[in-house]
Amino acid sequence: MSQKKNVVHLTTVHHPFDTRIYHKECLSLKEAGYDVTLIAPVDEQTKDQAEASKLNILPIKKHRNRWKRMLLGPLEVYKKAKKLKADVYHFHDPELIFVGWLLKTNNNKVIYDVHEDYYTSIMQKDYFAEPIKRIIGKLYNRIERFLIKRMELCLAEKYYHDRYGRGESILNYPIVNEKLINKEIKHETTNEQLLYTGNVSEVRGAYYHADIPKIMDKHVYFVGKCPSDLADKMKEHAGVKQDFLHFDGIDQFVEREVIDNYYINQNWVAGLAIFPATEHYVKKELTKFFEYMSAGLPIICSNFPTWQAFIDKHQCGIAVDPENPQEWIDAVEFLQNNPIEAEAMGYNGRKAVLQELSWESQEKKLVSWYEQLLTK
Known part of the structure; x- marks a missing residue:
């Protein structure tokens, strides 16, 4: 100029x-x-x-x-x-x-x-x-x-x-984070942790994700702004498994560096985006998709046509029926029991980010x- x-x-x-x-x-x-x-x-x-x-x-x-x-x-x-x-x-x-x-x-x-x-x-x-x-x-x-x-x-x-x-x-x-991109993609059959990043709300599947500990004994980490009253309701929803829900961002914005550190410093079975069907989200390609891919995480998301097509194109995760919890269980168990396939999804996602996304x-x-x- x-x-x-x-x-x-x-x-x-x-x-x-x-x-x-x-x-x-x-x-x-x-x-x-x-x-x-x-x-x-x-x-x-x-x-x-x-x-x-x-x-x-x-x-x-x-x-x-x-x-x-x-x-x-x-x-x-x-x-x-x-x-x-x-x-x-x-x-x-x-x-x-x-x-x-x-x-x-x-x-x-x-x-x-x-x-x-x-x-x-x-x-x-x-x-x-x-x-x-x-x-x-x-x-x-x-x-x-x-x-x-x-x-x-x-x-x-x-x-x-x-x-x-x-x-x-x-x-x-996503902005390419060198530490994130260079992290080894490794999936262990003993891993019990699932990750959700970004703002937490009902229309973003808060209660669906809070159901996970009840149906499969997995820990779910929410890293992103979540209203305190919603976090309390999600814990009530999880009942006796409420200690399996972990929040970083109750009533406050979570800095980019903090989110990236969760990707870098811990291993996860998958990144979650099990949303209920709403007109607002069914056509969106979520930012968290690209972040999960950058981190080498397989995605478990709702099987809306746009999301299913995205997963199929990049071979980077599993799309499930948000109203059928058995499909959620099957997806998590597949990733846990098939680490080679899970790692391939992670590499596919990361490759897509580096080449075009x-x-x-x-x-x-x-x-x-x-x-x-x-x-x-």
């Missing part, structure tokens, strides 16, 4: 060190020569880390109350972002869509980073009654369709093209896309 361009990433929802926003997109753009600022919620726990980070992080207040965050957060973000007069504003939350619209001028670019299918996400919120969800969902669709006309779209999933009909796919492939490929797309936008 002949002149250093000013880029501002905006979020009211995500942790300042969110993997996609901070570690992937922001640091990649900084490395490519952009002047990158991140506006994100910072509290006392993250204040010192934010001040010492590789980026310029402008803090906004972290609101514990959802409604305060949705009302006050965008206002604070807009005030700070407008002063920066950026060449590119790149926002990550649907509640910032009005902010993005207000920031758009003839002299800048505004990018809406679509992390989720927000319509189906609204439809599965358990704190809204069914009629209210339908009204909010339809209203959101109309507002979004109108406001994004002058924005660029950054899509975290391939199938989001079906919804929007345009946009640049910057997929959530790593962040390196998406980083090149992101930087090239920015250059195109800024030279138009």
Whole structure:
């Protein structure tokens, strides 16, 4: 670039060190020569880390109350972002869509980073009654369709093209961790530990995974943010086997390095993603798939058509019926009793990540896309 361009990433929802926003997109753009600022919620726990980070992080207040965050957060973000007069504003939350619209001028670019299918996400919120969800969902669709006309779209999933009909796919492939990639893939018949990484919620199979100790005496480790009340309910669900459930991340964000250390420092039978069938997830290729593959872990996941096709293509795990626990048992027992086949799945997954499913490929797309936008 002949002149250093000013880029501002905006979020009211995500942790300042969110993997996609901070570690992937922001640091990649900084490395490519952009002047990158991140506006994100910072509290006392993250204040010192934010001040010492590789980026310029402008803090906004972290609101514990959802409604305060949705009302006050965008206002604070807009005030700070407008002063920066950026060449590119790149926002990550649907509640910032009005902010993005207000920031758009003839002299800048505004990018809406679509992390989720927000319509189906609204439809599965358990704190809204069914009629209210339908009204909010339809209203959101109309507002979004109108406001994004002058924005660029950054899509975290391939199938989001079906919804929007345009946009640049910057997929959530993992950053290659050399320690992780170089770890020996070894499956032992005596291993009794299963791993789940990422946020824990009911729609992500919390109770399905909590069933596992009851039906097969296996320890399940959850590494990712989990509400304390949900963790308590999961333990109740596991009954006398509740001590077989282990949590790292109750009511708090889990740093990228902590998750990677679980992959590196322990051996696991498999990485789990046994989700109930919901419209929101059946077409998604989960980020945890790529991470499990990078770590050399076989995947045990629900047999939704998209997920089954992914497993079949890469030969990296076993897809099971989420409503048939016997299939879960059979999958775990197969991996335990057939270490050579389990290790082959691990190597297949890792090979796919190194050849085509790593962040390196998406980083090149992101930087090239920015250059195109800024030279138009």
